[in-house]
Amino acid sequence: MIPVFGEVFGEPIPAYFALLMVGYTIAILFAAHLAKQLKLDKEIIIDLGLLSLIVGVAGGRILHVLADGYFWDYVHLCTDPAQVVWRTVSTAGECSHLSGTWIDAARECHAAERDCLAWAKFWNGGLAYYGGLLAVVPTSIWFLRRERFPVGIAADLAGVVAPIGIVFGRLGCFFGGCCFGLHTDGALGVSFPPYSPASEAQFRDGLLASKALASLPVHPTQLYEAIGCALIAVVTFHRLSRRTFDGQVFLVFLAAYSVLRVLIEYARADDRGALAGLSTSQWISLFILGGVAWMWQRLDTQPSQRS
Numbered sequence: 686m687i688p689v690f691g692e693v694f695g696e697p698i699p700a701y702f703a704l705l706m707v708g709y710t711i712a713i714l715f716a717a718h719l720a721k722q723l724k725l726d727k728e729i730i731i732d733l734g735l736l737s738l739i740v741g742v743a744g745g746r747i748l749h750v751l752a753d754g755y756f757w758d759y760v761h762l763c764t765d766p767a768q769v770v771w772r773t774v775s776t777a778g779e780c781s782h783l784s785g786t787w788i789d790a791a792r793e794c795h796a797a798e799r800d801c802l803a804w805a806k807f808w809n810g811g812l813a814y815y816g817g818l819l820a821v822v823p824t825s826i827w828f829l830r831r832e833r834f835p836v837g838i839a840a841d842l843a844g845v846v847a848p849i850g851i852v853f854g855r856l857g858c859f860f861g862g863c864c865f866g867l868h869t870d871g872a873l874g875v876s877f878p879p880y881s882p883a884s885e886a887q888f889r890d891g892l893l894a895s896k897a898l899a900s901l902p903v904h905p906t907q908l909y910e911a912i913g914c915a916l917i918a919v920v921t922f923h924r925l926s927r928r929t930f931d932g933q934v935f936l937v938f939l940a941a942y943s944v945l946r947v948l949i950e951y952a953r954a955d956d957r958g959a960l961a962g963l964s965t966s967q968w969i970s971l972f973i974l975g976g977v978a979w980m981w982q983r984l985d986t987q988p989s990q991r992s
Contacts (some may be wrong), residue, residue, distance in 0.1 A: 687860045701857035705812070708853025709738050712846035719842050719925070729834050730842065733825060740824045741817030746807045748816025752965040755811070763801035811863075814851065815969045837931025837984070844921045844935035848914035848942065855914070859907035866904025867954045868892065874902025886954060904952045913945040930984045940977045943970035 689697045713734030717727040750759055761768040825843075829836045858864040865883040868874075876899050877883040883900035887893045892901055920941065921934050928934050947970045950963075960968060 700860035701854075701863070702807075704853045704857030704860065708850040708857075709734070711853070712850040713738075715849065716842045716846045719845065723838065725838065726834065729829075729832050730839065732832075733828055733834075733839065736828055737821045737825060741821045742807055742812065744820025745812035745814060745817035746805065748813035748819070748965075749811045750804045752816075753811070753813055759804040762803045763799055766799055812854075813966070814854070815966055819969075835931065837935075840932050841925060841928060841934035844938035845918065845925055847938060848918040848921065851914040851942075852911045852918070855907045855911040859905065859911070863955065864907050864953065865900075865955055866906035866909075866952045868901045869904050870902065871904075873905065875905040876900050876902050882955065903954060906949050906953050909952070910945065910949050913949070914942070917941045917945070930986075932980070932984050936977045936981055936984075939973050943973045943977070946970045 687700055690700050690703050691698055713731060716734060717730045720727040720730040750756060757768075825839070826836055829839050855864070862877050862881040862883060865877065865881075865886075868887070878899050879897045881900060883903050884893060884898060885896050887900050888896040888898075917938060921938050924934050924937055947967050950967050953964075963971075
């Protein structure tokens with residue numbers, strides 16, 4: 686776990702945010718390269734990528750605040766910070782360990798101070814991928830239609846590069862310590878350091894005597910998803926030149942990622958929000974799978990414009 690990648694002008698560089706930006710940059714440039722190979726305007730793809738970055742971060746943050754189990758923490762940080770009990774620190778030593786390691790601004794070392802903007806500080810971590818996806822899709826359709834760019838082909842490019850971006854995002858989660866898994870005694874178990882999100886969660890659950898102890902080994906669910914998305918990227922890339930209708934590659938990505946996410950959620954231990962035994966992300970995944978099946982039948986009769 687390396688929550689901070691050094692400093693720039695005295696300001697820490699959060700590992701999560703740094704890797705997220707690297708992933709976005711690589712995804713945008715690769716999408717532009719693919720568009721050029723297809724003899725399409727790569728500048729539109731770059732513009733779309735930058736727009737998606739802004740909209741995606743906003744959507745991801747909103748869903749995180751509303752559905753990941755932190756809503757009342759953000760409210761209390763503004764109204765009564767003392768109620769954020771399990772994230773308070775008691776000594777300067779703990780504060781030095783905690784600084785920069787938590788998924789959101791609620792984990793900073795100022796539990797006694799009000800912070801009504803903590804919910805908006807996305808650079809501290811805390812982005813729900815599905816929130817970004819749900820915001821980006823309609824925005825991208827609007828932008829592409831305005832630019833008279835083939836929506837289906839652009840979607841297929843996204844189906845190739847989106848999983849690449851997720852790989853870097855999940856690596857950022859691993860270095861930051863968030864999105865950790867359940868306790869395991871298996872060979873793949875990873876122990877996070879004292880005062881990490883996993884250590885704090887296990888202390889709250891009575892699995893550790895103190896949050897000053899390293900966590901018990903947990904499933905590295907961040908790496909599971911990163912590996913899964915790397916495989917999805919390989920599949921969608923090879924499918925791009927073999928698609929039978931525009932939008933097919935994007936639907937393959939959506940279906941594959943949804944299945945992957947449903948499975949990984951069963952191994953995650955961080956707060957996810959839940960309804961009827963399923964996490965928010967699992968419910969969204971199931972709805973997406975239904976939407977993919979419907980769109981596949983609808984688009985399967987339309988031949989691809991370009992190969």
